[in-house]
Every structure is written in C-alpha cells, then in structure tokens.
Amino acid sequence: MDRRKFVSDVVLWSAGIAAATPLFTIDQAALAAESAASTVAVAQGKDYAGLVAKALEPLGGMGAFIKKGMKVVVKPNIGFDRNVAQGACTHPEVVKATVKLALDAGAASVLVFDNPTGDARRCYDNSGIKAAVESIKDDRVVCAYADSRKFVPVDIKKGKSLKKYQFYKDALEADAYINVPVAKTHGSAKLTLALKNIMGAIGGQRGQIHWSLGQRIADLNTVIRPRLNILDATRVMVRNGPSGGDLADVKAMDTVAASADPVALDAWAARALFGMEPKDVDAIRLAAELGLGQIDLAKVKVIKA
Amino acid sequence: MSGRPGGVSVWWRRGTQLMFLALFLWLFRRTEYTGEQLSGAVNLFFRADPLVAAAASLATRSLIVLAWPALIVVGLTLIFGRFFCGWVCPLGTLLDGAHSLIQPKKQGPAGRLRSIKFVLLGLILFAALFGAPLVGYLDPFSLLTRGLALSLDPALFALVTTPLDWLFVNAPGWVSAVSEPVNVFLKAHLLPYQQTVFDLALFTGFSLFAIFALERLERRFWCRNLCPLGAMLGLFSRFSLLRWKPGIACRDCRDCRSLCRMGAIGEDGRISPESCNLCLDCIRDCKRSLIGFSFQRPKPRPAPLGVPRRAVLWSFFGGLAIPPLLKSRTLNRRPDIFLIRPPGAKEEKTFLAQCVRCGECMKVCPRNALQPAWHEAGFEGAWTPVLKPRIGYCEFNCKLCGEVCPTGAIERLLLSDKQKLPIGRSYFDVNRCLPYARGIPCLVCEEHCPVSDKAIKLRETKVFAPDGKLVTIKQPYVVPEKCIGCGICEHKCPLPGEAGVRVTSEGEARNPEAGPDFDPSAGAYPGGDGGGYPDAGGGYPEAPPPEGGGQATE
Numbered sequence: 001m002d003r004r005k006f007v008s009d010v011v012l013w014s015a016g017i018a019a020a021t022p023l024f025t026i027d028q029a030a031l032a033a034e035s036a037a038s039t040v041a042v043a044q045g046k047d048y049a050g051l052v053a054k055a056l057e058p059l060g061g062m063g064a065f066i067k068k069g070m071k072v073v074v075k076p077n078i079g080f081d082r083n084v085a086q087g088a089c090t091h092p093e094v095v096k097a098t099v100k101l102a103l104d105a106g107a108a109s110v111l112v113f114d115n116p117t118g119d120a121r122r123c124y125d126n127s128g129i130k131a132a133v134e135s136i137k138d139d140r141v142v143c144a145y146a147d148s149r150k151f152v153p154v155d156i157k158k159g160k161s162l163k164k165y166q167f168y169k170d171a172l173e174a175d176a177y178i179n180v181p182v183a184k185t186h187g188s189a190k191l192t193l194a195l196k197n198i199m200g201a202i203g204g205q206r207g208q209i210h211w212s213l214g215q216r217i218a219d220l221n222t223v224i225r226p227r228l229n230i231l232d233a234t235r236v237m238v239r240n241g242p243s244g245g246d247l248a249d250v251k252a253m254d255t256v257a258a259s260a261d262p263v264a265l266d267a268w269a270a271r272a273l274f275g276m277e278p279k280d281v282d283a284i285r286l287a288a289e290l291g292l293g294q295i296d297l298a299k300v301k302v303i304k305a
Numbered sequence: 306m307s308g309r310p311g312g313v314s315v316w317w318r319r320g321t322q323l324m325f326l327a328l329f330l331w332l333f334r335r336t337e338y339t340g341e342q343l344s345g346a347v348n349l350f351f352r353a354d355p356l357v358a359a360a361a362s363l364a365t366r367s368l369i370v371l372a373w374p375a376l377i378v379v380g381l382t383l384i385f386g387r388f389f390c391g392w393v394c395p396l397g398t399l400l401d402g403a404h405s406l407i408q409p410k411k412q413g414p415a416g417r418l419r420s421i422k423f424v425l426l427g428l429i430l431f432a433a434l435f436g437a438p439l440v441g442y443l444d445p446f447s448l449l450t451r452g453l454a455l456s457l458d459p460a461l462f463a464l465v466t467t468p469l470d471w472l473f474v475n476a477p478g479w480v481s482a483v484s485e486p487v488n489v490f491l492k493a494h495l496l497p498y499q500q501t502v503f504d505l506a507l508f509t510g511f512s513l514f515a516i517f518a519l520e521r522l523e524r525r526f527w528c529r530n531l532c533p534l535g536a537m538l539g540l541f542s543r544f545s546l547l548r549w550k551p552g553i554a555c556r557d558c559r560d561c562r563s564l565c566r567m568g569a570i571g572e573d574g575r576i577s578p579e580s581c582n583l584c585l586d587c588i589r590d591c592k593r594s595l596i597g598f599s600f601q602r603p604k605p606r607p608a609p610l611g612v613p614r615r616a617v618l619w620s621f622f623g624g625l626a627i628p629p630l631l632k633s634r635t636l637n638r639r640p641d642i643f644l645i646r647p648p649g650a651k652e653e654k655t656f657l658a659q660c661v662r663c664g665e666c667m668k669v670c671p672r673n674a675l676q677p678a679w680h681e682a683g684f685e686g687a688w689t690p691v692l693k694p695r696i697g698y699c700e701f702n703c704k705l706c707g708e709v710c711p712t713g714a715i716e717r718l719l720l721s722d723k724q725k726l727p728i729g730r731s732y733f734d735v736n737r738c739l740p741y742a743r744g745i746p747c748l749v750c751e752e753h754c755p756v757s758d759k760a761i762k763l764r765e766t767k768v769f770a771p772d773g774k775l776v777t778i779k780q781p782y783v784v785p786e787k788c789i790g791c792g793i794c795e796h797k798c799p800l801p802g803e804a805g806v807r808v809t810s811e812g813e814a815r816n817p818e819a820g821p822d823f824d825p826s827a828g829a830y831p832g833g834d835g836g837g838y839p840d841a842g843g844g845y846p847e848a849p850p851p852e853g854g855g856q857a858t859e
Contacts, residue, residue: 014474081700081701081702081755117753117797118700119338119671119672119700119703121338121340121498121671122338122671122700122702122703125340126702149470149473149474186752187748187751187752187759187763187779188746188747188748188749188751188752188779205799206799207747207749207797207798207799208799210746210747210748210749210752210799211739211745211746211747211799212746213746239758240757240758240759242752243752243753243754243755243757244757245701245755245756245757246757246758249757249758
C-alpha cells in the first residue's frame, strides 16, 4: 500500500480537487510482517498513570512507535456521558500518560478526539479526559471535539460488508494513530476492545453498522491501522455495557495491556479479562479472517511487564 | 450631544437601553450547556415581568415566588411611570434601533388602536383566571426570546458557518488557515454551540418580524397599541409620582406631538402618563425648553386616556368564553399520546398555566430534543416544550430545562431524582424493529439505554427471516417499570423514517394511572383534578381514565 498516495488522495478529496473517493488497499506482505510478531504486554498495578509506560517497556517503549516529528492521533473511548468510576470511557490517567509519552518521544503534535454517541461536551467533561489532557499544558496537544466537516468517504477495498464509509480525516492523515480503548462488555458486540473502538473515528449513520456489526468492525479496521493499541482495563464494566451506569457492574482489574496487533490484544483480553473464547466474539474472529492480526493465542507472546 | 437641556438625559436613556439589551443578549447566549452550574440569571427578564407574574399566578391560583423581581418593576413604575418601556425593555430598544431602517408612513392610526392593548391585557388576565393560559403568546419577552431561540439564533449560526464551512471544505489550505481561526473565535464568543433545528421556526421568526413590520404604521406601534405588558405598566403609571411639568407658553407649537415616539402628548399639549415611556426626547427637542418632569402633580391633571368600559367588557367575556370553547375538543378525552413533556414538568393543566412559551428550555436543551408544540397540546399549548425523540433525546445527566424555566412550570429537580422520573415509556413496533420484522441483528437501542441495569433488555429467540430461514437472534424488549422515556432508543434507532421503538406519554410520572400497570383498586382515580390532563374527566368523576382504562364506554 502506498500510504503517502492515500493520504494525498484524502487531502485532494477534502479540498474538492479530486472527485474520486480515496481508495484504501492493504499490502498483504506488510500485514503478514506485522502479525508475525504479535506480542501483548500486560502491566498491572494501582498506579494507573504509570501503567502505560510499564506496559510499553517490553515493546521497546513509546520510542519504538513514535518517531520525532510525527503527527500523532490518540483515540480514547469518550463515547458516553459517564464518569471515571463508571468505566464507560477510557481512564483519563491512561489517556494522559499516553499523550505524555508520545510527547516525550518527540511527537510534533498530538490530537485527542472521539466521536461520542452522547453530547460531546458532556462526554469530554464527565469522562475527565478533556481536563486530564488539558492539564498537560503543552502547545502540541489538542483535545478537540470531532468536526463534522472532517469526515471523508473512503472506499474499503477489502471490506466484505462495507465497501465505502466515512472516516475522520485527522485519523487518516496521522503519522501514528494510537488506539486507547477501554475494555467493557457490549450488548450486541459482546465485548468492546481495541477493534470496536474504531467506531469513534467514523461518521455517518453509525447505527446501521450494527446490522452486521462484527464484519463491519473488521472491515473498518482495514482502513485505520493503529500503530499501537493500549487497552485500559483498570476498571472494567463486566455487565450492562457499553453504557452501564451502575458501579456494581464495574470491577477493578488494575490492568493496562498494549500491543501493535489489535486482534491479538483483543483475543488476549477476551480470554484473560472476560473468560471468553476470542472466536466467539465476531469482530475478533472476522478481523483475523481478514488478516488483521493473530487470533491464535498459542502464537501470541504475552509478556507480563 | 445636544446642548439643549434633556440632551444629556437622552444619552443616559440610550446608554441604559443598550446596557439592558446587551444584558439580555448576554443572558440569552449563556442559556446553554457550559459545563458549569447555570447561575439561574438567564431567566431574569421573565422573572421581572409583572404580566407573566400576574397571569401565571392567576392561572395557577398561587403566588409564583420565582417572580419576585417583578415587584421591583412595579414599585419603580409607581415612582417613575412607564420608564421600563423606554429604558429597559429589549424589544422596545430593538424597535427604537429599527427606526432608522423602518420609517412610518405619514398617516398612522393616531391613537385609535390604543385600547387594543387593554383588551389584550384584560383577556390574558381574565382568561388566566377562568382557565385558558394566553400570556405566552403576547408577552413581549416571550415573543422576543422565543423568536431568537427558535428562529433567529439557528439562522445566525447557519448564516455565519455556511460560508466558512464552504471555504474550509473547498478552498485551498491557506484560506482555511485564515478562515478557521475566525470560525473558532465566532463559535466561542458569538454563535451557539451547534446548529439547532425547530418546529415552527419560520412561523415563530415571522411573528417577531411582524412586530417590526408594524413600525411602518407608526413608531412603537407594538408598544402603543398591542403590548399587554405595556398596558399593565401604563395602568400602574397612572399613580406614578414622577410627572410631566406643564409648560405655559406652548399654545401654538405642537412639534412635540409628532416627535413623541409613543404618541403620548395630547391635542392640548398634556402628556399622558399611561403612554409616556420617559424617552425624554421632548425635553431635548422643545424649542423653548418648556417641558420638564418633576415629582409634583401637575394642575390641571392630564386627561386620563382611560380604558374604555367596552374594552373591559370585551376582555371579560372573551376570557370567560374561551375556556368552555377549549373544553369542546376531542383532545380532552384523548390527549395526544406523543405529548412528552420535559422532566419536572408539572401536571398538564398547571404546566400550561405556568409555562410562558419563552423557549428558554428549548434553547438550553443540549440535544435539541425539546421542540415547540403546535397543536399537540391544543390551541392553548402552542409553543410549549415537547420532547421529540426523533430530533433529539433527553440527556440522562442533564436537567438544564428545569434550571432555566422562569416560572417553575418545569421544576428544578435533583439529578438523582430526574434520572428516575418517567416522562414517558418506550414500546417496540415489532412490525418495524429489525430483529422482529426481518431477523436482522441491531440492538442499537439497548446499547444506548442509560438506565442501569437497562430498561431495554435482550432475549435470544428464533425467528423466520423474510427469506424463510429460521435464524437465532437477540430481540430487544422494554422493562416498563425501568423505562423513563428519555427517548434515546427512538433517537438512535437506525431505521430511516419512523423508529422501531417509540416513546409515548404512557406511564409518565405526572399521570401514572394512564398505563396498563395502573391498578385501579390500589388508589382512587383522581377524577377531580382531571387525571393530569387538561379538563379530562374534570367534574365527571365517573369518566373513564383517558389512557389505559380501555375504550371510552359511551
């Protein structure tokens, strides 16, 4: 895949110069190379701010993913108007630590955003993420609401159920996309982990994605390929997800796990955190079928950091 | 600045007008989710409005305590006369400001229509007393605030952002580099947060526009002839202490008569306190500096303009006749089941009596969910807030509508109470809902249900898909006693057109007996108070419940 050409297609389309929808294709060789060494690093502890660095250590630290001068997008789950304890959104300390590490690694800019299902202002406030990111006080960091003008249609060549969908321009153009999902249960997807978190980087009628949810999540993940996935399982909504609301449904697990391979990460989380077989979660199984990562946990290297 | 006496006073008056207009617009802009507790001052103008206070108090047979600032206005009117219209009222200020754009024709109605406002005032007060709330239609703040909120503010947003968005999408990057900071600045300081849409937007804007168009007939046409608040303040002004000081040598000059924006100066040169809004132009413009104001009662006393006895009779009989007419509608027996009121709304009859149709709740609603009713709540319910889930849903953690309501028609609730308060209840339309009708998985509604644990639950079942295959699928269902009717399920339902799940007013807290769960043996049916609906069963304790009690027996 010529990524540079794709990004320039996105820019041209956005500027109204090119009429053709940007086409995204995936290079099978590149994919195979990525999934060959699927490693999931797991850190546990009560110091949530420190867990991210701890989890990244076995993977070579943030420097292995973020190079100097990169435009970075950090995409947490800010989907719901729920507070930190309710566990519907990524823990603000995990987001903040991720952003700080990216800055330390030399990122030229870091954008934190999500396209929430609830009122964006309320979600950004109540989740604590906006305040946490803004407390970093660095000119390179922006925590912004999704801008409805910035969704661009992308042809999904490898998509089985979705052939075309709108993606967030900044996410497509980023040099490095860091996916920071929260682990929780989900009524129709069973679990929402790294793969499902892509729902916040797209626009359009997202409800209709649900008519073939697992396949469509997999299809969407062929377009945005996170350089790094950091799964927040500090406190986990084990019932009544994804919106929850009752603290009785939230279990402290004090865990952050990281991997470059979202399928391996989700497969590990499904079994380790929720006691579910990865193949029983449609999105994980179908993403693996598309070659997006390693579902076979026997072939995934899990490192306790 | 004029060198004449009074010139300085006119500048004071203009400064005060602009200050109050700025305050009004600033408070209007603050009527939005900001992440902080609203100070409550956003509804200040309504709370200082004695007409709203009087009408709502008469209609509810209670004192609206929130409206205490109205007493200050009445007190000041008893001292200074109708100063409010000339110095404070933002609508009056805007009309004055429009004068340079809209010039009156030569021949105005010249006082012939003056008594209409007294008829309207009487009609509003009598009708309020006899059970038909009308004040919201004609109160100047209601007209202005709702015109701004439902029509002009959304239009302003579109007007400003459309070209900027076009540039952002279509122009080269360096143009956006200039236009986007402008966009960000305007959105932060001038524009509302988002583009809102409203039912009745055009009509509401037009009714405000009409007040300005009437300036073609004469200056301050609305204030002179129609404004019921002006009429009320005019009546108080009869007793005001500050009076016009009559000149002595102005027998042949009548220039002030045509200059007066309120038409307050009579043929004999005397100034009527009912009409004068103390703009002080006459002091400035009197060629011989003869006009002045003092706290001495003039002799001879000015001829009172008087409220024609006929006007009082008309308004009395009008006020008496309207309520029975309203009772003759089918609405009284079968209220609209899609009439979902905001959380904290009082029992329907009281709600209608207390709501002043200002539109503040609709302005503040972060999801644009509250929409003005047109006919759903009857003629007397137009512009009252209704939840329209297909447009927006009631945000679980929000209670801003109750915080901005100037009269308490929507009560302030604790968030924890609001989150438990049913404003309606959902039901699935299994002919449309995909897992029922077509065997297609969906469940967006369940995902979004904010109640824990879920007022929409799932059960696995087998259904025949349209192609005849038997598929195993999860189907959603409502747990009635958990559902609070917030409408997020209906809003998020991805079906185009009608949703597969809809909210009705069934089971709302204001009217718990209107539902299949109501056990008639557990409590007497409260026939006397109309069961929460306007006039439903009023005086007919044996009448069937309006909802859920089966079909009417007659």
